Amino acid sequence: MKRFLIFLLFFLIFTSLSAENTQKYDEKSFDALFKAVSKHYSKEELRKIVEESLQPDELTEKNLAFIYSPLSIRKQAEDHTNYIDKLINDETVKNGVDFFNKYKELFCKTYAETKVEASDIIGILNWESRLGLVTGEQKIIRIFAAQYFFGEKRNDELIKSGEYKKDGAISIEAGRKRVERLKKNAFSNFKALLIQAKEKNFDPLEVKGSWAGAIGFPQFMPASMKFAKDGNGDGKIDLFVMEDAIVSVANYLKLHGYFEKGSVAAFKAYNNDKIYAEGVKKYSDLVKKAGAAVDSCGKQSTN
Numbered sequence: 073m074k075r076f077l078i079f080l081l082f083f084l085i086f087t088s089l090s091a092e093n094t095q096k097y098d099e100k101s102f103d104a105l106f107k108a109v110s111k112h113y114s115k116e117e118l119r120k121i122v123e124e125s126l127q128p129d130e131l132t133e134k135n136l137a138f139i140y141s142p143l144s145i146r147k148q149a150e151d152h153t154n155y156i157d158k159l160i161n162d163e164t165v166k167n168g169v170d171f172f173n174k175y176k177e178l179f180c181k182t183y184a185e186t187k188v189e190a191s192d193i194i195g196i197l198n199w200e201s202r203l204g205l206v207t208g209e210q211k212i213i214r215i216f217a218a219q220y221f222f223g224e225k226r227n228d229e230l231i232k233s234g235e236y237k238k239d240g241a242i243s244i245e246a247g248r249k250r251v252e253r254l255k256k257n258a259f260s261n262f263k264a265l266l267i268q269a270k271e272k273n274f275d276p277l278e279v280k281g282s283w284a285g286a287i288g289f290p291q292f293m294p295a296s297m298k299f300a301k302d303g304n305g306d307g308k309i310d311l312f313v314m315e316d317a318i319v320s321v322a323n324y325l326k327l328h329g330y331f332e333k334g335s336v337a338a339f340k341a342y343n344n345d346k347i348y349a350e351g352v353k354k355y356s357d358l359v360k361k362a363g364a365a366v367d368s369c370g371k372q373s374t375n
Contacts, residue, residue, distance in 0.1 A: 097126060097221040105220070108263045112270040121266070124277055125217035132214040135283040139219070139254070140226050142241035152347040159199055160355045165362050168194045168355070171203050172364035178303065178315055180369035188322040191360035192335050195352040196321050196342060198359075200291040204314055207289065208282035213265060215285045216294075219258035227251045257295075261285055264294035272309075289317035290324075299324045 106118050113121075138144055158164075172179060172190055179190035197203050218226075227247055230236065236244050269276035281287040285294070288311025292300060300309045303319030310316050328341035335356070339349040 097122065101221055105259065105262065108259075109266045112267055118266075121213075121277065122217060122221075125211075125213045126221065127214075129211075129214070131210060132218065135210055135215060136218055136226065138283065139215075140223070140230060140251075142230060142236045142247050143238060145242060145250075146240050149345070149347065152345055152351065155199070156347070156351050156354075159202070160351065160358065164198060164202075164355070165358050167203060168198060168359035169363045171197075172359070175314065175318060176369070178318055179364075180366060182303075182319055182322045183366040183369065186322045186326045188325050188330060189335070189356070189360065190366050191356040191364045192325060192330075192339075192352075193318055193321045194359055194364055195356035196325075196339070197289060197317065198355055199348065199352050200286075201289045204289040204317070207280075207291070207312070208286070209280055210283055210285070211277065212279055212281040212285040212287065212294070213262070213276050215283070216258045216262040216265065219254045220262055223251045223255045223258070224248075257293075261294045264297060268294060268297055288312050289314055290321045292320065292324075296324065299327060 102119070102122060105122070106113070106115055109118065138147070141147070168191075171194055179193070182188065182193070183190060194203070201207050231244055231247075235241065236247060241247075242250070265276050265279065268274075269279075279287065282291055286292060287294065287297075290311055292311055297309075297311075300311060300320040301316065301323045302309050303315035303317070304313060308316075309320070311320065324342065325335070325338040328338045330338040336349050336353050339352045340346075342352075343349070
């Protein structure tokens with residue numbers, strides 16, 4: 073009930089802002105986005121997408137309320153701590169072994185090509201989407217558009233309303249720096265989503281993902297899609313296809329310090345949270361010990 077009331081409060085605050093969104097977004101920011109995607113979109117086409125992406129809806133407002141809350145960082149850390157019991161237990165370990173056996177041939181092939189342990193890939197997929205069960209219903213372009221065009225305005229409203237005075241809130245200075253980072257990341261992901269939509273022929277307004285804008289079974293952000301790979305050989309990359317998700321996670325880890333710095337460092341590159349990295353590592357060790365080990369691949373594991 074308490075969490076519902078908090079979301080309701082933020083929803084009421086942000087709804088008043090959202091009514092203005094499609095009419096008063098910053099032209100300088102729009103021009104910067106257009107410059108980044110101008111090889112793929114006309115100004116008129118991009119403006120139509122931006123205005124549609126800034127239409128308010130209840131789910132987006134709830135998610136933005138959580139993202140911009142000065143209590144958000146603490147809450148995310150608490151959630152990761154709570155996830156440990158939910159995602160690391162006898163049932164999930166068994167599920168991980170079953171998952172390995174289901175895709176064993178691909179895991180063996182992937183290990184032969186990348187030397188990334190199957191248990192580490194399974195650890196990421198377990199934490200990110202419960203092995204494909206949870207991927208999110210957020211229209212992700214709406215999250216990126218709001219963060220890019222209206223982050224500062226939303227944060228100013230929170231300052232005025234006293235949210236930064238609550239126990240556990242970050243400082244106003246830290247909040248403003250965080251908003252700058254969110255805007256920068258939103259620009260990167262907004263741009264990547266728009267370009268990919270043209271290159272791969274999909275509607276960027278309809279792509280769904282997590283509250284933060286992550287996509288598919290491995291929960292890649294659009295800016296990380298350059299690391300995605302075709303895992304089933306159909307010539308397409310679809311992160312809602314498990315074979316593609318498995319190979320894409322392996323490729324991401326391989327290219328983010330997996331061998332140079334170790335698996336935990338690569339997990340932190342995936343999500344820069346200590347509890348996340350430790351949780352994935354703990355699960356990976358357990359599921360490997362329980363049977364999800366590439367040494368069962370025989371000769372393939374040493375090719």
